[in-house]
Structure formats: structure tokens, C-alpha cells
Amino acid sequence: DAGITQSPRYKITETGRQVTLMCHQTWSHSYMFWYRQDLGHGLRLIYYSAAADITDKGEVPDGYVVSRSKTENFPLTLESATRSQTSVYFCASSGTSGNTGELFFGEGSRLTVL
């Protein structure tokens, strides 16, 4: 089906483990984003990508790694998970040709770090 999908939807892990959250979009959008959503903070940008092999840091990048070898995929890796990374993670994409960006969000990945 067309759209943007995230997996897993729910994940429980332990402190220190590596976790990868997957994001796949079928629109061939150039831009992709990872946000985290926490009570009291709203949505905060972790990393974004303007195209395959082009990524850059957002507001809260520490402890996260991204890659984008293909346009349609944008995985987010927590190299050594910490409790403070317990959150809901949203992937988004945008392909608007103008200079503004409506974002299309996935359904989110709820991560709990014990």
C-alpha cells in the first residue's frame, strides 16, 4: 500500500541494547525526518535527510544514528539505548516542490527502554 510505514510499532528493550526503528515510504519523497514526541516537549526533530546519502542533525541528535542508502528507507538506530530515549518516534516525509514542507507522518513507534 502507498504511504509511510514504521516498524516495529511497539518495542521494549533494555538499557545498553542497540535498537533500530525502520521507516519506509512509497511516494519517492526526497525529504525524510525523524521526530520524537514526549509529554511536555511536543515533537522534536532528531535527524533529517534531504536525499539518499544526505543526512543532517536536528534538535536532539545525541545517541541516535541514521542512514539513507535508498530514497524510500530511513532507519533510525539507537546505538546504546538509555531510559531517556523512551518515547514515541515518528518518521515523516515531504516531497513538496515549493519552499514549504507539508509533512506526512507514519503511525509512530512506541519505544520503552527499561
Add this chain to the structure above:
Amino acid sequence: SQKIEQNSEALNIQEGKTATLTCNYTNYSPAYLQWYRQDPGRGPVFLLLIRENEKEKRKERLKVTFDTTLKQSLFHITASQPADSATYLCARGSAGGTSYGKLTFGQGTILTVHP
């Protein structure tokens, strides 16, 4: 930093009334503001965008305004319905270049429309 604040954490109104949500920003005016709707357990869904040089935008029962003097955007839902109950997010964005699509979000306002 460029902040965006949604003053009301929650808003309760009666069905049929107009809901008005407020979004305030700091420092310089953003190139545009966007409004999203988010239902529990779901991702945000885009509703409206208004640019800095636009005063008002409408879409069906939705209206958004942009006041650069007050540094504020108002989001209105007229003839509200219980189905409009959700969290509404305001976001500011900068135009083009490396800022493309990078939004700063407010914390959201939870709207509840009572029958």
C-alpha cells in the same frame, strides 16, 4: 531558539460552537505556520498552511490567521462536532535551503467537543 507556544493545554467546547486555538511564536516571524491534527495513538495529519504574507486561510470549516504584529496564529473550527475532538499542533517553518521541512512544533492543544 525559535519557540512556538500553544497557550492552552486543553479546550472544551459544546457541539456547534466555534473552537479557537492559539499559537504564539518568539523572535523573528516564521516563513510559514502549519497546523496538524493528531488522534490518540496516531501520527499527526496536516490540515492547513499559512505563509507569512497571508493574513487568513480557509478550508471547509477551518480557518487560520497569521498576525505578525502579535506574533500569533489563530486556528478556528466552526460548527464544531464531537469528531473534531483531537490534539491540534501548531508548527513553524523556515523557507527553503537547508531549513526545508524542518518544523518546530508546539506542545499541542487537546480539543474536546461535547455533544
